Amino acid sequence: MHTNKSLGGIAFTAANYGFLLLVSVACLLPLVHVFAVSLSSSTAASAGLVGIWPVEATLASYDYILHKPEFLRAFGVSLERAALGFALNMTLTVLCAYPLSKQTKDFRLRTAYAWYFVATILFSGGLIPWFLTINATGLVDTVWGLVVPGAVPVFNVILMLNFFRGLPGEIEESAFMDGAGYFTVLWRIVVPLSMPVIATVALFTLVGHWNAWFDGLILMNFPEKYPLSTYLQLMVINSNPLALSGLSLSELSEISQRTTRAAQIFVGALPILLVYPFLQRFFVKGIVLGSVKA
Amino acid sequence: MKAMKALRELPLHLMLLPGALIVFVYCYVPMVGVTIAFQQFVPVKGLFGSEWIGLDNFRYVLNMPDIGRVVWNTLFISVMKIVAGLTVPIAIAILLNEVRLQFFKKTFQTLVYLPHFLSWIIISGILIDILSPSEGVVNRIVQALGGRSVFFLGDNGWFPFTLVASDVWKEFGFSTIVYLAAITGINPSLYEAAVMDGAGRWKQMRHVTLPGMLPVIVLLATLSLGNVLNAGFEQVFNLYSPSVYESGDILDTLIYRIGILDAQFGVATAIGLLKSFVSLILISLSYFLAYRLANYRIF
Numbered sequence: 001m002h003t004n005k006s007l008g009g010i011a012f013t014a015a016n017y018g019f020l021l022l023v024s025v026a027c028l029l030p031l032v033h034v035f036a037v038s039l040s041s042s043t044a045a046s047a048g049l050v051g052i053w054p055v056e057a058t059l060a061s062y063d064y065i066l067h068k069p070e071f072l073r074a075f076g077v078s079l080e081r082a083a084l085g086f087a088l089n090m091t092l093t094v095l096c097a098y099p100l101s102k103q104t105k106d107f108r109l110r111t112a113y114a115w116y117f118v119a120t121i122l123f124s125g126g127l128i129p130w131f132l133t134i135n136a137t138g139l140v141d142t143v144w145g146l147v148v149p150g151a152v153p154v155f156n157v158i159l160m161l162n163f164f165r166g167l168p169g170e171i172e173e174s175a176f177m178d179g180a181g182y183f184t185v186l187w188r189i190v191v192p193l194s195m196p197v198i199a200t201v202a203l204f205t206l207v208g209h210w211n212a213w214f215d216g217l218i219l220m221n222f223p224e225k226y227p228l229s230t231y232l233q234l235m236v237i238n239s240n241p242l243a244l245s246g247l248s249l250s251e252l253s254e255i256s257q258r259t260t261r262a263a264q265i266f267v268g269a270l271p272i273l274l275v276y277p278f279l280q281r282f283f284v285k286g287i288v289l290g291s292v293k294a
Numbered sequence: 295m296k297a298m299k300a301l302r303e304l305p306l307h308l309m310l311l312p313g314a315l316i317v318f319v320y321c322y323v324p325m326v327g328v329t330i331a332f333q334q335f336v337p338v339k340g341l342f343g344s345e346w347i348g349l350d351n352f353r354y355v356l357n358m359p360d361i362g363r364v365v366w367n368t369l370f371i372s373v374m375k376i377v378a379g380l381t382v383p384i385a386i387a388i389l390l391n392e393v394r395l396q397f398f399k400k401t402f403q404t405l406v407y408l409p410h411f412l413s414w415i416i417i418s419g420i421l422i423d424i425l426s427p428s429e430g431v432v433n434r435i436v437q438a439l440g441g442r443s444v445f446f447l448g449d450n451g452w453f454p455f456t457l458v459a460s461d462v463w464k465e466f467g468f469s470t471i472v473y474l475a476a477i478t479g480i481n482p483s484l485y486e487a488a489v490m491d492g493a494g495r496w497k498q499m500r501h502v503t504l505p506g507m508l509p510v511i512v513l514l515a516t517l518s519l520g521n522v523l524n525a526g527f528e529q530v531f532n533l534y535s536p537s538v539y540e541s542g543d544i545l546d547t548l549i550y551r552i553g554i555l556d557a558q559f560g561v562a563t564a565i566g567l568l569k570s571f572v573s574l575i576l577i578s579l580s581y582f583l584a585y586r587l588a589n590y591r592i593f
Contacts, residue, residue, distance in 0.1 A: 009495060016392055023386070024405040027467065030420050031408075033431055037423065048429050096313040099306035100593065107306050108299075114593050116314065120321040123574045126566025128553045129327025132337070133320060149320040152313040158593055182305040211413030214528065218554065229415050236419040237532045258429065265419040272411050280404060 031269075038062070038262035045258045061263035071264065073224060074231035077143065078210060081227050085147040085209040086202070089156070093201055096157045098186050101164035117154050131218055145219040146212070146227065153208070156201045163197035164190060199282035203275070210271055232268045236261050331564040351564035360543070367454070368544040371525040374458045376518045382466045384511065387473035388503055392495070403474075406467030417464055418532035422447065425456070447533055450541035457542065461529060472514070473507060480506035513588040520577035523569050545569050 032052045037045050038061050039054035049055045065071045099107055100114050124130070130149070139145035167190065175185050191198065216230030223234060331351055333344040355361060386406075393399050409417065424430050425446040433443045446456045484502050493501065527546035534542045545565060553562025584590035 012495065013392070016389055017398070020386075020389060020393065020398075020402055024402050027406045027409060027463065030424055034420050034423055046429060048431075048434055051431070092313045092316070095309040099309050102306065107303055109303075109307075113310055113314070117317060118592060120317060122577050123325060123570055124321065125324025125327050126563055126570055127549055128559045128563045128566065129324035129330060130320070131554075132327060132330075132341075132559075133324045137319065148316065151316045151320075157313075161593060182309070186309075207411050211411075211415070213413065213415050214531075229413055232415050232419065233532065237415065237422065258423065261419065262423065265416055265423075268419075269412055269416045273408075276408060276411060277404075280407075 034262045035266055038259055038266050040259060042257060042259045045262075061257075061259045062267070064260060065263050065267065070224070070231070071228075071267075074226050074228040075267075077225065078228040080143055081146045081212075082206060082209040084143065085150075086205055088147055088151045089153055089205045089209075090198075090202060092152050093156050093160055093205075094186070094191065094198075096152060097160035097164055098182075098190060100157065101161040117152070117157060121154055127218075134219060140219050141221055141225060146209075146215050149215075153205070156204060160194070160197050160201055163194055167193055196282055199279060203279040203282065206275065207272060228268055232264055236265060328563060328567045328570070330560055331567045333560055335559045335563075337559070347560075351560045352568070354561055355564050355568070360539075360548070363540065364543050364545055364548050367542060368523060368525045371454050371457055371530075371542075371544060372522050374454070375461050375526065376515075376521065378458055378462045379465060379469060380511070380515055380518070382462050383469035383473055384507065386466060387470050387477060387507075388499060390470065390474060391477045391503065392499075403467065403470070407471065408467070409464045410468035412464075414464075414528040414532050417460065418529070421456075421460055421533065448535065448537050450538055453534070453538040453542045457526070457529060457533065460533075461526060469514075472510060476507045476510040477503055509588050513584055513590055516580050516583040516587060517590075519580035519583070520573065522576055523573050 029052065033050070036052055036054045037050050039057050039059070040050045041056035041058050041060070044050055044055035096117065100110060100117070102110055104110050125133075134140060134145055134149055139148060171189055171193075172185050175189055180188070211229055213227070213229035213233050216225075216227045217233060220226055220230070223231065226234065327341065329341065330344075332346060332348060333341075334347045334350075335341075335344045390399060390402060393402075424432050427433055427443045427445045427448070432446070437443060444452060446452050480502065484506070485498055488498050488502050523545060525544040525546070527544070527550075530542055530544050530547055531550065534547065546569075549562045549565050549569075552558050552565070581590075581592065
């Protein structure tokens, strides 16, 4: 359809490919550079000799951070948080999305419930009341504080309920005829048919928990309870004078180490880089579905 | 019959119960907690024991010397982000649509939406490293080209634009997906007809592709209206420093400093309440417009 064999057309095609190639390289170069820095000797790094290839290649930075108890502990907190948060988020997202996907004739309070959840997108109490509520329920300084308050991600619920609504109703109907209840139908029929949206929401949930850092900063009073993202915020960004006072001397001195910073950034991003190729083929479908359904 | 129906719906209520309870405690209770904004709140006295001071906190906020600048920074940064966040992905999607090699198209997409999944901690760590005036690779390139080292994150003239550029860098690939899907949905016979009428590539783009994307563009533009007061807390918080408060301090960072660092709970909640209130109006308006203009419904 776009056939255009003129000279201008060929020139445009070439320029277009070139430009897009440049854009994708620009997207990746910063990551590659930091990776190269993390693998270089610290003298080479501070002398500014590193480009996209390690100079005086060494694994010293990785060796150092992987033997650092604070880093490993934070990594562990993040794993625990991601596992608990994932289980809770996925269960509640499915359980909330299914009833809300019903029509009003089958579930009379459906619209009322839907507004009950959507209202939380429209208005929120803000930072201080949020914190005080979590404090009052005793979740400060526990891993549950990072998991329970956000246990119902309303956007994901909406994404999923819209997918559920698109499923053919006849399959469910025949199961009801055979005497199956709502729970059975949800678990045996709806969930297996909804793998694309479940994979999408699973990716969002895992990435969200791995990346979350602000709740850790606010809810944890001791750096040794920080999840990895919050710990990295402290070590790599260190814009928070309050929390820095909780660090040991050796940690404070290493903040200035560029290669160590780079290695920590890279290890922090690693889980995302690892799951990304496997899950990314699912979510294009999921996103398009959620944002521009007709 | 009615009782039968209620019994039949019971499992659906049970499914919603745990989620509804958690939302009640952690979303609705804090909404009641905004009454702190009208109190001289002291944590040990609690919500019911603290002294009521009417609108004093709001008066204090409106008289803060920095508040006008913070509101301006918030609006300036967020509007620039919205504009850039709409135009860049649209342009990239159109260009990508001209690419015939499926392999190139796929690889391009996979590479460019990767940054979306990295947190602002990771991205900020990278930016702080590469933008550093002394050892950053960007400034080494600038110097090699004969320019003078630029303090992107410490100079008030540069800081807001660094924010916008890095935000676009992180998010454009992800936004491109939606526009590309919109283009894919355009009826191919429209292109055939355009070719019949002698339309070249440029004219096809101008008269078929763009109009075909318009509903999605309108939809996303109206929905972004709800974000006008969100200039991006996670990004700003991890990139700013006192030397760029003048150009980079936004409402959310101000709330954080007043509320968490200075422990002025009442004042911070007052700013938060004003922000939530205006946002409520903006989001409602954006949903209403999206419904009228693009027939969009949330659920």
